[in-house]
Amino acid sequence: SSPSREQWGSRSGFLFAAIGSAVGLGNIWRFPAVAYENGGGAFLLPYLVALLTAGIPLLVLEYSIGHKFRKSPPAAFRRLSRPTEALGWWQAAICFVIAAYYAVIIAWAVRYIGYSFGEQWGKDANGFFFGNFLQAAEKPGLMSSYVDGVLWPLIAVWVVVLVILALGIRNGIEKANKFFIPLLVVFFAILVVRALTLDGAARGLDGLFRPDWSALGNGSVWVAAYGQIFFSLSIGFGIMITYASYLRKRSDLTGSAMVAGFANSGFEILAGIGVFATLGFMAAAQGVGVDEVVSSGIGLAFVAFPTVISQMPMGTLFGVLFFTSLVLAGLTSLISIVEVVIAAVQDRTGLGRLPATLGVGGAIALVSIAVFPTDSGIYVLDAADHFINQYGIALAALIVLIAVGWLLRRLPVFQKHANETSAIPLGRWWLICLGIVTPLVLGWMMIDSLRAEFAENYEGYPTQFLLWAGWGVAAAALLVAVLLSLLPWRSADSETALEAGTD
Ligand code: MET
16 A cells, blocks of 8 residues: 555454444434334344345445455545546545534534533524524525524534544544543443433333334334434445545455444444333323333434433433533544545545645535524525435445445455455345345335335425525535546646556
């Protein structure tokens, strides 16, 4: 590899970073509700099947692509074949968009650590969040005013993230993850133990885990399982390609994929237990059924949890633990998303880490700060998140598999590459999972979500708003990617760096 490429200091450093990227907001606020709504305890079966047939095999593929070419997605896909370079830029563009809004959610959580003291949301957590805190407009539209209470924590988040990224792979990303991830596990474990000792916890857990076996006959339950695995493992963003490009030559790729995959799912199930024990307490306190208090995403974190925190003894401590966990889980994921874009530009231009971080990271931070701490910020965030997930990540993953597996027929090349240095060899099952099973499932998911999209407007938002904040953003990411891939690589530096990257 090129002598100047950065490297992880140790295998555990890479693993902490890979797990840090995977464990994010999705584990804490998405998994519990998805499992509950799709068969409860029975959901664990399709979930495990999705992990084993798509999650871990795709992780191995992404690790192998990054490790073989020692490049971030655009340069790695360019080595694979000239036209596939656009796929790499597509992933980088998707990361640009996601980073811009993911940072805002972390900023909210930062602010809510402070609000936990004295439970400042009062009796109406919903009104406090959307009204007092976000000062959200009644309806989605163009941004018309700034919200200082979001702006300042957002600037702080970006300063922390850019400083860590500027310090580089070993001194920045690796050290941050080795510190943040153990801290997250400790904080979250205390939170789960506290939640399990609340009145009503058992009812919550019963709600989550009581199996509804009939759900297994329902196609949409299987789609939900694969969707959760893709999102939760950060597959299709190019993150794992980027992180693996900093591995040393002799690295156990399949073993690392198993460790990262199971660690991520383990944390996810722990989060399910913590969240549902807490919801069980809330249901008991309000004298209603668990089904009446289930929520996910922004509503769970910033409305339901504050409400419960106000109802429990020592709520402040619980709030601090919960929102700090969100911040830690979010930061380590955000770092990985921004790193994809920085590495892509570095490989392309030969820029050093500091100028690339300031230029690229700074540009994402500026967009993030300009768009999201506004009265319409939450609507733009919600629409962009939905469309970029459905028609960015999932579609990009499908096209990567079609290109690598079917058009170029290179899966065996990566199988051989992984087997050269890995402890657990990849057999034929790996080819079958990635060549047939996963593309079929992803294709089905795509048709399924397109159907829902045209059946009714997402969240009932006005069509004109969805056209720019949703479809527009997703299409722009694709367009920018194609244009970037068509530019000639003029810089002699980057071409040399690219050549040196072959092994
Ligand atoms: N895996 C992350 C999560 O669960 C999402 C992608 S960010 C790398 O939140």
